[in-house]
């Protein structure tokens with residue numbers, strides 16, 4: 001099966017390409033390289049193009065004739081979405097609409113979409129399930145919810161089949177060391193803590209130590225990026241076997257605090273993480289975690305990484321190698 005992977009040069013999309021190739025599929029990356037890296041595209045061709053540009057999409061679909069689409073391409077910084085919502089709506093909603101219309105023109109009827117726990121906002125109850133009310137609290141979360149809505153409307157009107165995977169926090173790196181997280185600027189807690197431990201940036205900021213959690217810091221659910229990639233392959237199989245469209249949370253069910261991250265990073269790097277404690281960041285919910293049960297039951301997803309220590313170890317190995325050999329994904333591009 002030939003699969004068009006938008007955003008396949010990015011962090012999660014590149015891991016998905018590796019998993020697709022391992023499963024015997026052919027990933028065709030479609031990416032504008034705004035945050036992705038050519039060096040991360042190793043399992044098939046790349047078309048450099050923009051999802052907001054119908055001509056770019058039509059040309060890629062005509063040339064490679066994919067049979068299915070995985071849609072990772074997006075702007076994904078919650079903070080920036082607050083100050084530049086137009087860009088987020090343009091790419092995440094407008095770009096998704098362009099993609100769905102191009103798929104229609106090319107007669108492609110199935111898509112796996114990268115959604116997010118940010119569509120839930122601040123839930124009233126934990127753990128989050130797929131039926132928890134989606135009330136996003138920032139333009140990023142709203143743009144992803146709107147894109148989910150597009151999928152459902154395209155199904156009603158045109159028969160599109162879709163799976164939306166709502167990831168909780170993506171984390172870790174390819175255990176074989178071929179891929180990892182290389183964002184600039186970096187905003188995710190684990191790479192930031194690793195970089196602080198390695199002396200590549202200043203102290204790691206713990207934002208909020210007065211939450212009503214066991215150690216006072218905020219709790220999140222960290223899912224290994226290879227487990228996310230695996231779920232995408234299972235979603236392809238599910239759609240191919242005639243599964244009904246739907247949304248699935250991808251989560252471990254384990255809440256991990258910011259202090260747990262700091263401890264895991266110290267263990268994995270063998271160095272203390274220098275920290276500064278600061279006030280809560282506006283709009284940061286106290287705790288977000290989900291069971292991921294529906295994905296286990298319906299897609300047959302079994303996340304391999306449940307321990308945050310093991311997940312952080314894969315990320316730390318990647319970073320230690322990356323920073324001693326100067327950013328391998330960028331260098332390869």
Ligand SMILES: NC(=O)c1ccc[n+]([C@@H]2O[C@H](COP(=O)([O-])OP(=O)(O)OC[C@H]3O[C@@H](n4cnc5c(N)ncnc54)[C@H](O)[C@@H]3O)[C@@H](O)[C@H]2O)c1
Nearest residue numbers: 007009010011012032033034035036050051073074116170
């Ligand atoms: N990282 C997380 O924790 C997380 C959590 C939930 C959901 N997600 C979603 O997963 C997806 C991938 O996230 P990531 O962390 O790998 O981000 P990333 O920035 O590493 O990857 C995004 C990719 O999309 C490409 N892209 C951006 N705009 C484009 C456009 N207009 N046209 C073509 N390509 C474009 C970028 O160049 C990049 O390669 C995103 O949709 C994101 O919203 C990520």
